[in-house]
Amino acid sequence: MWEPYKKGFKAYLQLERSLSDNSVEAYLHDVDKLTQYLQLTNNHAGPESLELKVLQGFIQSVAELGMTPTSQARIISGIRSFYKYCLIEQIVSADPSALLEAPKLKRALPDFLSFEEIEKMIAAIDLSKPDGGRNKAILETMYSCGVRVSELIGLKISCLYLDVGFIRVIGKGNKERLVPIGSDAIKYINLYKDSIRVHQPLKEGYQDILFLNKHGRPLSRIMIFYIIKDLAKKAGITKSISPHTFRHSFATHLVEGGADLRAVQEMLGHESITTTEIYTHLDRDYLRSTLNEYHPAFKK
Known part of the structure; x- marks a missing residue:
């Protein structure tokens, strides 16, 4: 009985919310988990008659399976989106998921690299090898623009406006944004x-794709991961890093330098400012030294 609702929900996510295929699949997977739980508990209720206590039992079962608070919160978000769709389509008159409580999450502060560490990694690139020049352009672009890996590997030559210092990036949900690019990145891309x-x-x-492998095809996400890991090892960096670390570093250095959060949000392509706020994690020494220098109560 849930299948027609799932199909309608899928169409809503694709057409009205313009979500990517991966995001649509993730939301549908959350609803699938709920319907599997209903089958296991012999509950034949449809969306219109499901009660809050049933949803609470479902989330409890998910927690008992050992899912992390982050995964639980993700599933609750999916169920809420489904019921938002049901309200719009008047499948339900009230939303039973409205009072469903998500587990309290600790916002993990992402690892980031100092400017010196990034310089070390770039210096570790062997420019005598054919892929050296490409990898240098890749790292310079990642740090200069803070792009996601998917955005990097999909970057098109026709989306480069290097003469005016911008690139056009296609982000999540096929949303486009213009991102400034630094002079070093421009130099090494050229x-x-x-x-x-x-x-x-x-x-x-693939003629329009900028970064290619030796066979003339686009690089994979995994390939970028290997490039980053290898350079970190050569540079003697022991932090747990990935391509996303460059995005974190880009944002962190901007915020620490005093950049406006709204501007950083725009450059990163975040829908919500709360996502960008994670980058306000200035380290304690920095805060302490700032207070010592500028606050009257801390001055000796």
Whole structure:
């Protein structure tokens, strides 16, 4: 009895909310988990007759399976979105998920690299190898623009406006944004594009993709991960880092430098300012030294 509602929910997510395929699948997966729970507990209720206590029992069962608070919160978000759709379509007259409490989450502060550590990693690139120039352009772009990995590997030559210092990025939900790009990144993109990429074979359909592997195809997310891990090892950096660390570092350095959060939000492509606020984690020494220097009560 839930299948027609799931199909309608899928269409709502795709058409009205313009979500990516991955996001749509994640939301549908959350509703699937709920319907599996209903089957296991022999509950034949449809969305219109499901009560809060049933949803609470479902979340309790998820917690008992050992799912982390983050995963539980993610599922609750999916169920709430489903009921928002049900309200819009008048499938239900009241939302039983409205009072469903998500577990309290500790906001994990992402690891980030200092400017010196990023410089060390870039310096560790072997420019005598064919992929060296490409990798240098990749790292400079990641740090200069704070792009997601998916945005980096999908970056198109036709979306480069290097003469005016911008790139056009296609982010989550196919939303486009213009992001400023620094002079070093521009320099190394041009060097790669004009001196290395021109000598590579190009596979049909990928002529406009900027960063290619030796076979003329786009790089995979995993390949970017390996490049970053290898350079961190060569630079003697022991932090747990990934390509996303460059995005965290970009945002952290901007916020620490006094950048406006709204501007950082725009550059990162965050829908909500609360997502950007995680980057306000200035370290304690920095805060203490700022107080010592500027606050009358701390001055000796």
